[in-house]
Amino acid sequence: MSNDLSVRNMVKKFDDFTAVDNVTFDVPKGSFFSILGPSGCGKTTLLRMIAGFEEPTSGAIEIRGKDMLGVPPNHRPVNLVFQHLALFPMMNVEENIAFGLKRRGVKGPEIRKQTDTMLERVGLPGFGGKQINQLSGGQKQRVAIARCLVLEPSVLLLDEPLGALDLKLREQMKIELKKLQTKIGTTFIYITHDQSEALVMSDHVAVMNNGQFEQIGTPQELYGKPKTPFVAQFVGDNNQWSGNVTQSNPGEIIIATDDGYSFRTKGDAPCADGCRVNLYLRPEAIRIEPRQTEGLNVFDVQVKSILFDGANSRLLTTTKEEHELIVTLPQTRKFDHIKPGDTISVGWHPESGICFEAEA
Amino acid sequence: MIRSLPRSKTYNWSFNLFILLYFTFLFAPLVVTCVLAFNDSNFPSLPWQGFSLDWFIADGPDRIGLFHDDQNLRSIVTSFQTAFFVSILSVIVGTCASFLFEKEEFRFKGFLYFLMLAPLVIPGVILGISLLLAANTAGTFFEDVFGLDFDLFRPSFWLVVLGQFSFISTFVTLVVSARLRKFDHSLEEAALNLGATQLGVIWHITLKFLRPAIVGAAAVAFLMSFENFNTTLFLVGSEPTLPINLYLQVRDGSTPVINAVSLLLIVGTSLMALANLYFTKKGD
Amino acid sequence: MNRSRLAFWIFFAPVIMWLVLLIVLPHLDLLTMSFRGENDYGDPIWTFENYTNFFTEPVYWLTFVRTALYAIITTFITFLLAMPVSFFIAKLARTRAQGALMILLLLPFWVSELVRIYGWMILLRESGVLNFFMLKLGIIDTPIEMLYNDATMIMGLVYTSMLFMVVPLVSVMDSLDDSLIEAAHDLGAGHLTIWRTIIIPHCKPGITSGSIVVFMLALGNYLTPNLMGGKNSLWFTEQIYNQFIASFNWNQGSAFGFLLLLLSSLIIWVGLKLTRQKLGEVAS
Numbered sequence: 046m047s048n049d050l051s052v053r054n055m056v057k058k059f060d061d062f063t064a065v066d067n068v069t070f071d072v073p074k075g076s077f078f079s080i081l082g083p084s085g086c087g088k089t090t091l092l093r094m095i096a097g098f099e100e101p102t103s104g105a106i107e108i109r110g111k112d113m114l115g116v117p118p119n120h121r122p123v124n125l126v127f128q129h130l131a132l133f134p135m136m137n138v139e140e141n142i143a144f145g146l147k148r149r150g151v152k153g154p155e156i157r158k159q160t161d162t163m164l165e166r167v168g169l170p171g172f173g174g175k176q177i178n179q180l181s182g183g184q185k186q187r188v189a190i191a192r193c194l195v196l197e198p199s200v201l202l203l204d205e206p207l208g209a210l211d212l213k214l215r216e217q218m219k220i221e222l223k224k225l226q227t228k229i230g231t232t233f234i235y236i237t238h239d240q241s242e243a244l245v246m247s248d249h250v251a252v253m254n255n256g257q258f259e260q261i262g263t264p265q266e267l268y269g270k271p272k273t274p275f276v277a278q279f280v281g282d283n284n285q286w287s288g289n290v291t292q293s294n295p296g297e298i299i300i301a302t303d304d305g306y307s308f309r310t311k312g313d314a315p316c317a318d319g320c321r322v323n324l325y326l327r328p329e330a331i332r333i334e335p336r337q338t339e340g341l342n343v344f345d346v347q348v349k350s351i352l353f354d355g356a357n358s359r360l361l362t363t364t365k366e367e368h369e370l371i372v373t374l375p376q377t378r379k380f381d382h383i384k385p386g387d388t389i390s391v392g393w394h395p396e397s398g399i400c401f402e403a404e405a
Numbered sequence: 406m407i408r409s410l411p412r413s414k415t416y417n418w419s420f421n422l423f424i425l426l427y428f429t430f431l432f433a434p435l436v437v438t439c440v441l442a443f444n445d446s447n448f449p450s451l452p453w454q455g456f457s458l459d460w461f462i463a464d465g466p467d468r469i470g471l472f473h474d475d476q477n478l479r480s481i482v483t484s485f486q487t488a489f490f491v492s493i494l495s496v497i498v499g500t501c502a503s504f505l506f507e508k509e510e511f512r513f514k515g516f517l518y519f520l521m522l523a524p525l526v527i528p529g530v531i532l533g534i535s536l537l538l539a540a541n542t543a544g545t546f547f548e549d550v551f552g553l554d555f556d557l558f559r560p561s562f563w564l565v566v567l568g569q570f571s572f573i574s575t576f577v578t579l580v581v582s583a584r585l586r587k588f589d590h591s592l593e594e595a596a597l598n599l600g601a602t603q604l605g606v607i608w609h610i611t612l613k614f615l616r617p618a619i620v621g622a623a624a625v626a627f628l629m630s631f632e633n634f635n636t637t638l639f640l641v642g643s644e645p646t647l648p649i650n651l652y653l654q655v656r657d658g659s660t661p662v663i664n665a666v667s668l669l670l671i672v673g674t675s676l677m678a679l680a681n682l683y684f685t686k687k688g689d
Numbered sequence: 690m691n692r693s694r695l696a697f698w699i700f701f702a703p704v705i706m707w708l709v710l711l712i713v714l715p716h717l718d719l720l721t722m723s724f725r726g727e728n729d730y731g732d733p734i735w736t737f738e739n740y741t742n743f744f745t746e747p748v749y750w751l752t753f754v755r756t757a758l759y760a761i762i763t764t765f766i767t768f769l770l771a772m773p774v775s776f777f778i779a780k781l782a783r784t785r786a787q788g789a790l791m792i793l794l795l796l797p798f799w800v801s802e803l804v805r806i807y808g809w810m811i812l813l814r815e816s817g818v819l820n821f822f823m824l825k826l827g828i829i830d831t832p833i834e835m836l837y838n839d840a841t842m843i844m845g846l847v848y849t850s851m852l853f854m855v856v857p858l859v860s861v862m863d864s865l866d867d868s869l870i871e872a873a874h875d876l877g878a879g880h881l882t883i884w885r886t887i888i889i890p891h892c893k894p895g896i897t898s899g900s901i902v903v904f905m906l907a908l909g910n911y912l913t914p915n916l917m918g919g920k921n922s923l924w925f926t927e928q929i930y931n932q933f934i935a936s937f938n939w940n941q942g943s944a945f946g947f948l949l950l951l952l953s954s955l956i957i958w959v960g961l962k963l964t965r966q967k968l969g970e971v972a973s
Binding site for chain 2: 695696697699700701703704705707708711712713714715716718719722770773774777780781783792793794795796797799800801802803804805806807808809810811812816817818821822848851867870871874901905908909910911912915916926929930933934939942943946949950953954957
């Protein structure tokens with residue numbers, strides 16, 4: 046499979062601050078690629094370099110095999126959907142979408158045809174005459190995307206375009222964007238600080254922190270096999286313990302946590318006895334009152350409160366050493382008897398623990 | 406184009422050059438005026454005859470410096486007095502007006518608001534002649550009916566004050582209204598809730614909040630009054646303000662004393678404008 | 690909330706006095722005066738004579754038309770100059786330089802108009818600074834009188850009213866999201882297209898308010914045409930002044946004043962209608 050975009054050793058420095066630090070990645074044709082990171086991690090700078098609004102300090106960008114260095118934004122086969130969409134308020138929907146075609150010197154009737162087709166494809170047929178301020182948030186979103194897609198770019202760049210929407214609409218738009226991308230087949234590069242957006246929509250996600258890529262992988266890989274503590278903490282929720290390795294066997298280690306527990310967990314990286322580690326455990330990995338305790342790490346916790354949130358409900362619990370743990374509460378009515386203040390036993394399988402050597 | 410878009414060298418260079426030329430255009434007359442105030446020459450022109458403070462401090466018989474020029478000094482004092490009364494009057498009435506338009510509801514409010522804005526679009530000259538006419542009419546009326554004679558109704562110091570006040574109040578109203586619009590009404594309600602009276606709230610809470618805007622508006626009013634020419638021209642009596650006095654001198658030929666006065670004006674107003682800017686920034 | 694009536698009257702009384710006594714009545718007086726005259730026996734009568742004089746005497750209405758045209762030209766030149774300056778300050782200058790540039794821009798305009806014009810006079814006149822340098826550099830052999838012609842007068846008017854165009858333009862350009870320009874560029878637009886389709890449409894409100902103020906100031910200006918214009922560049926405000934002060938024909942002067950007021954109101958009204966704005970929005 047060929048790559049639509051490949052970035053090699055890209056660096057961007059502002060005075061003595063390094064915003065993007067030696068980033069390398071490839072985006073296969075037709076895929077949905079997300080860059081996920083906290084605000085200020087350099088993801089917007091990276092995107093703007095791909096779009097051509099910033100020049101990299103060093104490194105190379107190739108789009109469909111063509112070197113893009115020194116090519117101004119209007120001559121790159123990429124288009125950008127801006128964070129606040131940047132729809133032109135002085136034009137109506139149709140004029141916004143036709144803007145790029147007009148600049149290319151496409152003839153009037155042809156522009157009309159393409160604009161109408163595009164409006165239909167994004168699900169807004171007949172909206173051409175509307176003013177921008179008559180549209181809802183989700184409709185603006187789609188117009189902004191249509192305005193770029195009508196130019197048939199090799200790569201569509203999206204800079205947190207869902208950030209301004211309210212929660213309900215954001216959930217809806219996530220699914221719509223994914224559907225749209227699958228339908229049209231254009232390569233999307235999507236920037237976000239919201240892990241759920243990245244996980245839901247993307248084929249591949251790069252997690253970015255302090256200007257560097259921590260890990261690139263499918264959403265499943267990032268969630269299930271995080272390679273760095275940052276990824277483990279940033280993608281999904283996690284409970285955390287610190288402790289020392291007391292015994293390390295092939296594929297498995299035993300950890301003595303600082304508050305006195307002894308846990309067995311899988312250990313991929315060879316860890317010497319006595320070295321300090323951080324242990325991460327997903328809330329859904331902790332089973333409540335397991336019937337089969339064979340092979341599990343089992344201990345008692347006290348329920349502090351029930352964080353009811355439909356299918357995402359959790360228990361806020363503490364061990365007797367006041368270590369806080371979040372535990373997924375399956376809504377199968379099986380655990381309806383649990384009340385705040387109860388003491389319950391919980392257990393987790395060694396396979397679900399994630400261990401990293403603690404930094405010195 | 407803008408900073409984030411690629412720009413050609415020529416584009417940048419010619420733009421910078423244009424801005425440089427523009428600011429030269431802006432400051433050239435002021436700089437020349439200031440510099441020539443110190444030229445040891447009887448005319449405000451080059452060549453440079455050497456540095457001299459004559460046009461500030463000389464006391465005759467050939468040259469009379471500004472500090473011994475009674476006529477100019479008197480007009481400066483008059484301007485200060487005018488500006489002082491104008492700013493006090495217009496701040497009081499302008500603040501009342503902003504309360505009236507921002508907080509009260511009454512019939513014909515829209516029409517009255519339009520009237521309040523009218524001085525913005527009435528040329529100063531027209532304002533001047535209208536007031537002159539009205540003052541004359543009123544003066545004739547009082548004399549015919551009551552046999553009374555008021556100096557106020559003749560071109561005089563107080564008529565100038567009234568004339569300037571009539572349009573400067575509009576600017577004060579706009580400045581104070583802008584600040585009043587930012588005022589959080591729940592503060593007032595809280596004070597009322599705690600037992601304050603309506604006027605007490607305005608005095609203790611709202612006016613305190615408005616203080617930066619009121620001080621700023623007073624400074625603007627002072628400057629506007631100090632440099633007003635168009636309206637004043639028709640209302641001025643035997644005590645000319647500084648701009649009128651300067652105008653008469655410039656029209657009939659010039660001496661470097663005018664440069665000296667201008668220099669003081671430039672320095673004075675700049676300092677005042679900067680102070681005003683500084684305090685309004687701090688107030689925000 | 691039950692608003693106190695006392696507070697209302699405290700605000701209302703001074704404002705209504707200001708507006709009625711100093712704005713409404715004087716202008717009504719202006720209107721009536723313009724329809725008054727004397728018959729052959731010197732008795733006061735109602736008459737249209739002051740207006741018929743205006744239309745039958747070419748020097749009057751020609752001055753009127755000239756003043757209006759030159760004011761429009763001034764407005765247009767001011768706009769052309771102010772556009773790139775405001776663009777530079779709002780979009781090209783670094784954030785730290787922006788504040789300093791704004792202050793530099795404002796400073797000259799706080800100084801009395803008279804001082805600024807005086808500065809231009811000593812720069813441009815026959816014995817002026819510019820001539821001195823051009824002679825020294827050998828560009829010219831004999832001094833040129835650069836004052837007292839229409840071009841210089843228009844330059845003076847542009848200079849005087851520049852600020853009132855730049856300030857609204859800077860603030861309206863500041864509010865233009867950079868990403869709109871980037872988006873247009875990304876979609877393939879060149880510089881000219883970006884100006885035509887994005888920047889100018891966005892700046893319309895600022896252009897309107899700036900143009901209205903500049904036009905107003907140029908139309909009502911007295912000092913600049915009087916001191917920088919030539920013998921042939923009579924301005925309509927000068928006609929008014931002549932009628933009032935020189936000829937002492939207040940009735941004729943009132944008619945002129947009223948016509949000028951009518952013209953400025955008309956142009957402002959048309960400007961607001963064309964851009965569908967309200968006076969209140971432009972003022973604030």
